[in-house]
Amino acid sequence: MIKIKDLKLDFPGRLSLFIDKLAIGKGKVFTIIGPNGAGKSTFLNIIALFQEPDKGVIEIFGDNILNLRDKLIFRRKISFVFSRPYLFDETVYNNIALPLRLRGIRDFKAVDETLDLFRIGHLNANKAPTLSQGEMHRVALARAFVTKPELILLDEPFLSLDPIYKESLINDLRGVIKSNEITAIFVSQVQTEALTLADTIAVMKAGRILQQGNPQDIFTMPDSKEVADFIGVETVVEGTIVKKEDNLCFVKAKDGFLEVVSIYNEGDRVLVCIRPEDVVIARHIDPSSARNHFKAKIIDIKPWGLEFKLNLYCGFNLIASVTKQSVKNLDLKIEDEVFAIFKATAIHLIKR
């Protein structure tokens, strides 16, 4: 469906976008995550022909779209949803019907269908400026789907939504995309959004795709420190494999020894990655299958959303996330000594 080769765009001093090879299958959701200024939106603008690259090939629907003379024909096959809904001062119905009107289509059956699909039929006579932020985003998405596009570009479409509304909208969007087998390129900074929608995730930074793969692989096996940092692996420690027995590696990381299941060999220098949610905090050690038990000192306790983040020292700095109830039940305080426990399979190693 989409094949990209040697795509290059330079904004001197700002961004240098380069994608050597990328393929997206039909009906798949390709999600790009990355920090601000990574080049995610620029990439979408190139695909939508709003930005001309310095060189490269983008093959969509069998044509190199960069050589197209008539951009309009291509643009009418795709849809683009921006982070702001950009609705017009019209009724919801007229906003959704606009793409059909622009194409000279006079049959508006699709408008009613799309209104139902996005559960906004009851708003059809309301003026767009009177809607809530969440409703506006729903209308913007419905407007993008009314023409039944073959490709949809989503540039952080849930940016300003509250978590509960966002969840319901993402679920509806996933249903529409999957049931209509629409190919989508979705750009986001939020990992949960990416995990919910993506078939494939690419992590982008400074104009380069650092890693791509299925969501599980990206989030459990980052292959660089930058990716690990971005996907929320908060403990990344330099270490060396000092011994290996079968597939169990013994890693010396600063003043700590860890047991890790890994393919790497003795003597390899690695980065040890531990996700905060994989660390269990206990006052005592009970026999368990977990291979790593560390006596740790609590350096800091900070609230983080509905949870708490513990900054521990156990020969190296370790971040753990615990619930509010756990902090209360275990009576956790700064300077307390506790046990940090995690499994050998919960640790991911990146070869340096």
Next chain:
Amino acid sequence: MVKRNSENNCSFGIIKENSFETRGRFCIFQNRPLDFILKNMIYIFEGFKKGVVLLFNLNGEVLAILKLSLGISIFATFIAVCIGLPLGSIIALKKFPFKKIVIALVNTGMGLPPVVVGLFVVLFLSRNGPLGFLQWLYTPKGMILAQVIIATPIITGLSLAAVQSFEPRFYRQILALGATTRQSICILIKEIKLSILAAIIAGFGSIISEVGAVMMVGGNIKGQTRVLTTATVLETHMGNFDIAIALGLVLLLMSFIVNLALTFIQQSKVKQE
């Protein structure tokens, strides 16, 4: 008290006889300037009073002048909008070489001296000029041409600024919905209607009050090309201040009514938003 006809004590000021009742010589004691000012204020108020009376008893001639003024200015504004609005939008939206120079030229055009416009239009429309065959000199058509040249850069420049201040992503959203360039400009203009109305108000204001170009191109011919501004100038020169004031008041009132209508449209849009 002001002393009259006391030439020995006069410091300045002899107002020639005119249609006012306040005629004759006025002078001022060197040490009593306030008396002089008050006397002359009375003289202006008298003229104003007569002007108001004339205004309420509009005669056929004044009505014809009013009709011609309105007709010429509204038609010229309409043509200037038809040219300036799309032109300003295209300059703002399209990328092309020397764009900044073109914008600088438009901005310069916003301050075109009307007499210079008048001069060039006269040169072009005169019998030996390149457009002499049109025979538009000393006709309302020629006046409309001059006013279009004055108003178009103003409407172009203000439309250009309005479109440029519009969020580029919104324009991209319009294109992404599948709009052609023409469709996208129409949608865009609809979205920035408040700023566009301000551009129209400015364009109309610049030509309804303009005198230099219409005087040169129209020639101020009674019954044919005499408009409110040129008639006001003429009556002032002739010393018929009451008629000049009446015409000035009509001009002010007309300008106010047209702008009031445009402002009502503009502000009703604000309320809706």
